[in-house]
Amino acid sequence: MQLRQCRQAAGLSLRQLAGRLGYDHSYLSQIERGQRQGSDDLARRCDGELGTGDRLAETYRRTPAKARTVAATTRPDSLDTAWAQLASALPGAFAITGPESDESERFGGLQSLPAAWRLPELVRELGEPQTGDRAAHDTRQVELSLLVAETLTACGRAVEARRWWWAARQLADALGEPALRSSVRSRGAISNLAEGRAAQPLLELADEALTLALQEPRNPGQVLRARSARARILAELGRVVEAHELLPEVLSHANELPWASTGGGPTPYEVHALEGSVCASLGYWTAGCLMFARALELCPDDRLDERALLELAMAECFARDSQGAAALATALRVLIELPDEWHTTYLYAAAERVLAGVRRCEPGLIGLHDLERLVARRAGIGRSVGSGSSWGRGRE
Incomplete structure (x- = not known):
């Protein structure tokens, strides 16, 4: 390679x-052998170190990004087609045709795909004909709709x-299963809160999610998810006393859960992530960081x-706990x-x-400008931002 x-x-x-670059040598070796693509930022830094102008x-x-190539295989109208098919199955008269309307189980390998690559697979799944039990098919459509919503938000x-x-809410409400109806609402609340x-x-x-979850005692995972969402939102609204009252219940529900997630409830690593998010929202930064670290150990x-x-959740805990250098290094x-x-x-x-x-904690840190520059690229999601050496199974 060049x-x-x-x-x-x-x-x-x-x-x-x-x-000199601050990268793992095994990662650079993979780039030289053509096993990794690298990034525009890395190429520019290599040019600077090697004195090659802007050659690299x-x-x-000029090298087509794999993400763009894969994303281009989905026709612009394919998602609209899937929407039309789903709309025809919604209960009652369907009059809302645009995005201006008011308002699980995981699908195996789909969760290990980047968001932009996931959409074509979700569209294909949505288009598959009904087989077997109608209720199972409708439940599957709810879960797929949730994944499409989360994926579009991520993109x-x-x-x-x-x-x-x-x-997803309309379909879940038509099915009438409290746990499924709760899952739709709590996942929507958490996703939209994370989005800002x-x-x-x-x-x-x-509140709706929690009320519904409490109707289904066989699914403690949904109660945990709903209470976690409510606690975080209350903390965001400054209603800290009410949020604190939920913390013991969140932790007790987490301890009661079996380590094999069933019925669309949170997986073991998600349980720790939920615990960590509630602790962090209430200002227990050390406890939150420890729980996020445990979740990271269990996350596939x-x-x-x-x-x-x-x-990044751990980095936020570092920053809030006046450990600015650790937070900055992690985020970068x-x-x-x-x-x-x-x-x-x-x-x-x-x-x-x-x-x-x-x-807030260390405004004069060297490297803060670099983080500002990287965060400013938010508008370019899906375009070149950075490729990595220490992620996934290839971590050294």
Whole structure:
């Protein structure tokens, strides 16, 4: 590869170049062998270290990004087609045709795909004909609609996501299962809160989720998810005393859960993430960080976006606990090393919170400008931001 040629011409070993760049040498080796794509930022930094002008950066820019290639295989009208098919199955007269409407079980390998790559698979799943039990098929459509809504939100397409949230609620309400109806509402509340939406309307959604979850005692996972959402929203609204009252219930429900998630409830790593998010929202930064760290240990290696969010959650705890340098280092590594196609609105919302925390505790830190620059790229989600050396199964 061109990087190897330029490095050898400069008389540097792989380890020497990696040390200067702050990257793992095994990651650079994978780039030289064509096993990793790298990033525009890395290419520019290599040009600077190797004295090659903008040769490597230009080569990178001329190389088609895999994320764009895959995303292009989904026709622009395919999601609308899937929406029309789903709309025909919604109960009652369906008069809402646009995103201006008011308002699980995981699908295996789909969760290990980047958001932009996930949409074509979800569309295909939605288009499959009904087989077997009608109730099971409808439940599956609810879960798929939820995943489409979450995926569109992650891709920065919040307006389109709104009608999918609405459709999931309509389908779940028609089925009448309290646990499923609760799941739709709590997941919607948590997603919209992470995105930065106004908290007051989300509290009503969380209240509905909790009321429904309490009707189904066989699904303690849904009670945990609903109570976690409500506690976080209350804390966001400044109603800290009410939020504190929910913390013991959140922790007790988490302890009661079996370690094998069933019925669409949270998985073990999600349980710790929920605990951590509630603790952090109430200002228990050390406890929150420990729970996020435990969640990270249990989170599957191929869920790169979720692992990144957990690390940024830990970074926010560092910043709030006046550990600005640790917070800054963690956030910079996540944003630079995470492969381009995994960057989402959720990721940048979390990074912005870290940035705000670091500015408050240590505004003079060297490197703060670099984080500001990376966070400013939020508008370019899906475009080149950074590719990584320490993510997933290849972590050294």
